[in-house]
Amino acid sequence: MLATTLAASPAHAGRPSGPAVVTTDNETPVLYDDEQGGNASGDDPAIWVHPGDSRRSIVVVTAKEGGLRVYDLASRELQALPATAAPRPDAALGRYNNVDMAYGVKLGRQTVDVAVVSDRYNDQLRFFRIDPAGAAARTPLVEVTAPNQRFLFNPDRAAVDEGHSAYGLAVWQPKRGETYAVITQEGATTVATARIVEVGGKLGYTGVRTITMPRSFPLPDGTTWTPCDEPGALPQLEGVAVDQASGALYAAQEDVGVWRIQLPLTGRVAPRLVDRVRDFGIHDAYDPETEECAPIDPSDTGFGGTHLTADAEGVDVYYGHGGRGYVIVSSQGDDTYTVYDREGRNRPLGTFRVRGVRGVDDVNGSDGLAVTNRPVGDYREGLLVTHDEPETGPGVDESRDATNFSYVSFGAIARALNLRIDTSAGNDPRF
Numbered sequence: 001m002l003a004t005t006l007a008a009s010p011a012h013a014g015r016p017s018g019p020a021v022v023t024t025d026n027e028t029p030v031l032y033d034d035e036q037g038g039n040a041s042g043d044d045p046a047i048w049v050h051p052g053d054s055r056r057s058i059v060v061v062t063a064k065e066g067g068l069r070v071y072d073l074a075s076r077e078l079q080a081l082p083a084t085a086a087p088r089p090d091a092a093l094g095r096y097n098n099v100d101m102a103y104g105v106k107l108g109r110q111t112v113d114v115a116v117v118s119d120r121y122n123d124q125l126r127f128f129r130i131d132p133a134g135a136a137a138r139t140p141l142v143e144v145t146a147p148n149q150r151f152l153f154n155p156d157r158a159a160v161d162e163g164h165s166a167y168g169l170a171v172w173q174p175k176r177g178e179t180y181a182v183i184t185q186e187g188a189t190t191v192a193t194a195r196i197v198e199v200g201g202k203l204g205y206t207g208v209r210t211i212t213m214p215r216s217f218p219l220p221d222g223t224t225w226t227p228c229d230e231p232g233a234l235p236q237l238e239g240v241a242v243d244q245a246s247g248a249l250y251a252a253q254e255d256v257g258v259w260r261i262q263l264p265l266t267g268r269v270a271p272r273l274v275d276r277v278r279d280f281g282i283h284d285a286y287d288p289e290t291e292e293c294a295p296i297d298p299s300d301t302g303f304g305g306t307h308l309t310a311d312a313e314g315v316d317v318y319y320g321h322g323g324r325g326y327v328i329v330s331s332q333g334d335d336t337y338t339v340y341d342r343e344g345r346n347r348p349l350g351t352f353r354v355r356g357v358r359g360v361d362d363v364n365g366s367d368g369l370a371v372t373n374r375p376v377g378d379y380r381e382g383l384l385v386t387h388d389e390p391e392t393g394p395g396v397d398e399s400r401d402a403t404n405f406s407y408v409s410f411g412a413i414a415r416a417l418n419l420r421i422d423t424s425a426g427n428d429p430r431f
Contacts, residue, residue, distance in 0.1 A: 019336045019351040020416035025358040026407040028075040030391050031063055033401035038082075040066025042403035044098040044169075044314070044368030045385040048113060048130055049376060049431065056134035057376040059385050060115045060141065061405055062096040062368075068117065068128070072135040073377035075407060079140050086122035087147040090157045095121040098169040098238070098368065101130075102179045103430040107144065108201050115141060116171055116181055116196070123151040123165035125181055125194065127203040146199035152192055152208060153185045164188050168238035172263055173430050174247060181205065182249055182263070184237040189213040191237060191251065193265055211265045213237065213253065219281050219303055227255035228284035228293035239315040239330070239368065243342065244429045250327050254311035256280065258329050260346060274346045275329075275338070277312055280304035307348050309333030314369035314387065317342065318410065319427035320420060325373070330366040330386065337366070337386075339417055350417035354386065354408055361393035363406050371410060373427055381411030381421050 033041035040063040050056040058078065059071045070079040083094035102114045107129065115128040129144045131137035154160045168184035172193070179196040189212055194205040215234050216226040227235040237259075239252035247263040257276035262269040281302035284293040314330040325342035326349070336353045340346040354363035367387040376383050384407070391402040414421045425431055 019353045021355050022352050022408055022412040022416050023355050023357045024363070024406045024408045025356070025360050026075050027356070027360050027388065028061070028069070028071050028405045029077055030396055030402050030404050031066060031069070032397070033064075033066075033403070037400065038066045040064070040069075041401065042387055042389065042405060045370045045387065045405050046099045046101050046115065047370045047372045047376070047383060047385060048101050048115070048134065049372055049374045050134045051431070054374065054376045056136050058130075058135050058140055059370075059405070059407075060099055060101075062099050062117065064095050064097065065093070067094070068096055068099070068115075068141065070140045071405075073379065073383075073407070075405070078135060081128070081141060081143075084143075086119060086124060086126065087145055088122070088149070092121045094119045094126065096126065097167055100169055100171040102171045102173065102196065104173075104176065105179055105196065105203070106177070107198055107203060114144070114203065116169065118166040118169040118183055120165050120167060120186060121160075123154050123160040124149045125152070125166070125169075125183070125196075125205055127196075144202045146202035146204035149204045150208070152183055152194065153188070153190060153210075167236065168240045168251075170240040170242050170249070172242040172247070172249070173244055174263070182240055182242060184240060184251070187233040187236055189215050189234050189237065189253070191240075191249075191261070191265065193263070209265050211267060213251075213259065213271065217256070217281070223283070225281045225283060228286055229255070230286060230291065239313045241315040241317050241327070243317050245319070245323065250274070250315045250317070250329075252312040252315050252329060254313065256312070257305065257308060258312055258315065258340075274340065275307055275348060276303070276305040277308045277310040277333075278302075278304040278306065279310060307331065307338040307351060309336075313367050316369055316371045318371050318382065319373050320422040321424060321427060324420065324422070325427070326419060328369065328371055328384070330369050332365050332367065335362070335364050335366070337369070339413070339419065349419065352413055352416055354406060356393070356406070359394055360406065361388070361391065363388045364392075365389045373410070373423055374425065374431070375423050379407070379409055380423070381409060381414065382423060384408040384410055384413065
């Protein structure tokens, strides 16, 4: 297990005590996680920025057993891709959990952009080439996954079927010609990297390297705290994002907080816990009848932070010049988002929530999120896309498990929290 350092959770005088409110009137069509809806449960988005015409940029989201959806900047569905069987002899139908974008990947004699997806039911990565026309293309995504890719975390199919498989995902591109995926493991504390490579005219991966993050934590009162979960499950990580300039991996351990981990995964730099969830350190017990965890001592106040309510979920990086910018994390337990400084000790700069207007519902229980500082379409000050569950409002059958995604102007967030807007193309080194 890696050694860790815990950062303090400083208070900031002069900031409002409650979260700021920003609004959205743009959301994608509802997805239903039932047989009639194709078992489509929204989870994680990624934004692909068109290099020449920002209006042709697209948003790609995972819908788990429902596959992938591709939307334009007006949140209209352009393409629905089913979760197909992986290209391997022992394949299962896929479950697409998380997605991120890789720019400038070599494929044959071409340089292409690719949506990289974690396939939980096959414990592997899947790859989808993006048509350069983006939103103007007839079929924006085409799968280009090489056959017979190795399992990421498991030795064989029987172990994959136990469920502890590929989960969260982010792309890391440290320099031109090198692309890696960072992957977390469901129900475990393992984080892996794998280099994306061409295999016979398609894309695969090699060189899987793993580290194990903490599952228990020493507390100032002399006790040791282990986050409570169902039997057999460890405190997992899902939301991950890489600062492409510094190689810092920001990883949300759902019941613990947000980590900063230096890439590559050598272990030479100790991971640092940037912020803790509010109930960090509260000793719980699992009740098999209710299948819930509850405090052993109701008066236990723990040693948590003041910004995140478990689960800590989606993470992404907003780039600014000279190392400036922000790390945005969704706080699923209270429907808010916390913004951290990208520089230094990643001090928290404020929180916000998203309210729907003009027939759009408020964003609840956000899982994944994606942000870009680039002007895309009408979002001239950058765009945040966030998961929303449950989706409610006019026309939604609330008796079914409904999810979707909402689009929010980063400019609105910046004005609400007094943040800097920087839309320069050179901030994200992938572009």
